[in-house]
Amino acid sequence: MLRFVIRRLLVIIPTLFLVITLSFFMMRAAPGTPFQTGRKLPAAIEQNVMRRFGMDRPLGVQYLNYLVGVVHGDFGPSLKYRDKTVAQIIAEGFPKSLILGLTSLGLATIIGVGLGVVAALWQNRSPDYIVIFIAVLGVCVPTFVTAPLLVLVLGSKLGLLPLAGWGQPQNLVMPIMVLTLPQIAIISRLTRAGMIETLRSNFVRTARAKGLSAGRIVVRHTLPAALLPLVSYLGPACAGLITGSLVVEQIFNIPGLGRYFVVSALQRDYTVVMGVVILYSALVMLMNLVADVLYAALDPRVVLT
Amino acid sequence: MSVATARAGRSLWDDARRRLFKNRAAVASLWLLTLLVLTSLIGPLLCPFPFDLLNKDDVLVAPLVHGHVLGTDAIGRDLLARIFIGLRVSLAVGVVATLVSLVIGVAYGATAGYLGGWIDDLMMRIVDILYSLPFIFFVILLMVTFGKSLFLLFVAIGAVEWLTMARIVRGQTLSLKEKEFIEAARAAGLSAPAIVLRHIAPNLMGPVVVYVTLTIPGVILAESFLSFLGLGVQEPLTSLGTLVSEGARDMELAPWTLIFPALVMALTLLGFNFIGDGLRDALDPKDR
DSSP states (O other): OHHHHHHHHHHHHHHHHHHHHHHHHHHHHSSSOTTSSSSOOOHHHHHHHHHHTTTTSOHHHHHHHHHHHHHTTOOOBOSSSTTOBHHHHHHHHHHHHHHHHHHHHHHHHHHHHHHHHHHHHTTTSHHHHHHHHHHHHHHHSOHHHHHHHHIIIIIIISOOSOSSOSSSTHHHHHHHHHHHHHHHHHHHHHHHHHHHHHHTSHHHHHHHHTTOOHHHIIIIIIHHHHTHHHHHHHHHHHHHHHTOOHHHHHHTTOOSHHHHHHHHHHTTOHHHHHHHHHHHHHHHHHHHHHHHHHHHHHOTTOOOO | OOHHHHHSOOOHHHHHHHHHHHOHHHHHHHHHHHHHHHHHHHHHHHOSSOTTOOOTTOTTOOTTBTTBTTOBOTTSOBHHHHHHHHHHHHHHHHHHHHHHHHHHHHHHHHHHHHHOHHHHHHHHHHHHHHHTSOHHHHHHHHHHHHOOOHHHHHHHHHHHHHHHHHHHHHHHHHHHTTSHHHHHHHHTTOOHHHHIIIIIHHHTHHHHHHHHHHHHHHHHHHHHHHHHTTOSSOTTSOOHHHHHHHHHHHTTTOTHHHHHHHHHHHHHHHHHHHHHHHHHHHHOGGGO
16 A cells, blocks of 8 residues: 555656646747737847846756756746745635635535435436436536526626625635536436445345345445445546636636636746646646545455555 | 348347437437537528628627527627537537547557557556646647647647547457457458457447547537637637627626527537437446
8 A cells, every 4th residue: 555655656756747848848839928918018128027037048948947946846936926926826826716626525525425325215216317307407507607697697686696706705605506516416426326336236235134224224335335436536526626617716706726827828927827737737646646545445345556 | 021130130239229219318319419410500501690790780689689589799790690600610629529539549549458568558657647637727728829720629629538538448459359359360360450440449339439429528518618718719700618608798788698508508418418328328238
């Protein structure tokens, strides 16, 4: 187990290196500079600015400098937001995305697992069909449709919730609803499939034959085995959600990480883009590792090598 | 009934077709998809307004006013005509990008699986690494870097989606290559590329077809997502995602600009998802 974890952690390093290299050169190949997107700057000033950020040096040298910085934990200054470092921007945006992501994923897990269990226990009867309907709805109506519709109904027409923004608890309600629905869909589907398969297995039959109560059979015997596929789904999903949903943050005007990423990519704020990409990749890989370890812990048949 | 038909056995595909047509949801979605495809092809010809015509006097008019069946958008373009074109573009993106991922994924996965050994290890390790890259970020970077062209959109999304396909195909190939008919082909002196192409690839069809039908809605979503962020299809051309995003902007004044495109989008995704599920049940009946 320990060897497995160490080996996986070691693989993360070259992968991150690859991510940094790819995104660095792709970003630099893009036309335009961070200082020349809107109005035209006098050439002398532009040169000065470029020198200030070391961007007058050859690209290879800049790349090496950047790598050295990253190894020392220094992601450089933002090229667009004056007097802010990339670390500060991430420190501002990340907690907001984190709150949204973790809350939605937590809610979705509770609701999704509940619905999945109900559907499996009443397979091919009306509760099952209702859950399947919800799952289909969640898959077929993407977030950029549910979000504006919710804003239109709950925000504009009924005036129950603020349209957009950040800072008050009410601001959280709609983004969380929007982020939760598709997750409920996927989680309830996974749970339902896992439950149906496990309910047919021999050890559940044994539990029934022993005369255990229905509740105990579901909670103690079926669920742990049925939820295994969910574990491997939740790892990457968690990384995806906590780094911010680009669309939801855009619509609700939330200054989270996803929004910084899109704005920075369009404005050629190289360092901020790189910082977010590195953070995201590292999180995805870590979460995948956590999911694999958890999986092995839950399922004695899996041996990590 | 002639002797010949009585003798003809039922192939895997006959069985699958029979099971598929018994599945009411799958049949209904098959009809729905046919209808959507026909609409996207014929619709623009029947619509009296070109999709890029600006009707200056009819900005944001409600449905059924001045001959605009579904109303107009913020610069007076007929919404029905735009939905037709948007549907056409979205379907095209879905199909073409999926084909790109299909070709790359099958070629890559079959090669890795058939050759095996260290080549397989290396190729699959590359896939593992690519999996952990933040792909949506890379697609955004790609669009920013090389400009927003429809062709690039196809390639970018297709290049992202081939990974899972490669894994599925490799797994299938690993088990297929131990079968007797492959051994026979090898004994007959066929070269490795010929075996992969002529004997392995056709036998991969089942899982690949299922995955393809589930990839198409994924690609349509990815494109809409990019369009929503302003990085997808560019004016005056449009896609369902672009239409939804424009509708979201104008929904206070003209809710129909949001509701109709969203409805078409949901129906399209619904159709593909149900047909995918139906195919999976039909080709792999053990989970029912």
